Amino acid sequence: MVSRASGQYLACKNCRRVYTKSELEAERKRRDSKVLTCPYCGSTSFTRKFTNIVLIVDPEKSIIAKELSIIHPGVFAYSLE
Numbered sequence: 001m002v003s004r005a006s007g008q009y010l011a012c013k014n015c016r017r018v019y020t021k022s023e024l025e026a027e028r029k030r031r032d033s034k035v036l037t038c039p040y041c042g043s044t045s046f047t048r049k050f051t052n053i054v055l056i057v058d059p060e061k062s063i064i065a066k067e068l069s070i071i072h073p074g075v076f077a078y079s080l081e
């Protein structure tokens, strides 16, 4: 990830999934809601501060996925601040 664009990414504090701001804005408009909601788990708690992004393709074979208790493929923040 290019650091210049890091401000555009938000990580869900509940499931650690990483989204772009515009992606979440589009979801918010679609739901006609006032708050940004995680499309995956429904959490409204996000952080811009996270270190490293991991792409989990095959959770069953991934050691990191086990470590982070991830059971579905996707892009995740490795550690949240």
Ligand SMILES: [Zn+2]
Pocket (backbone or CB within 6 Å): 012, 013, 014, 015, 016, 017, 038, 039, 040, 041, 042, 043
């Ligand atoms: Zn979530």
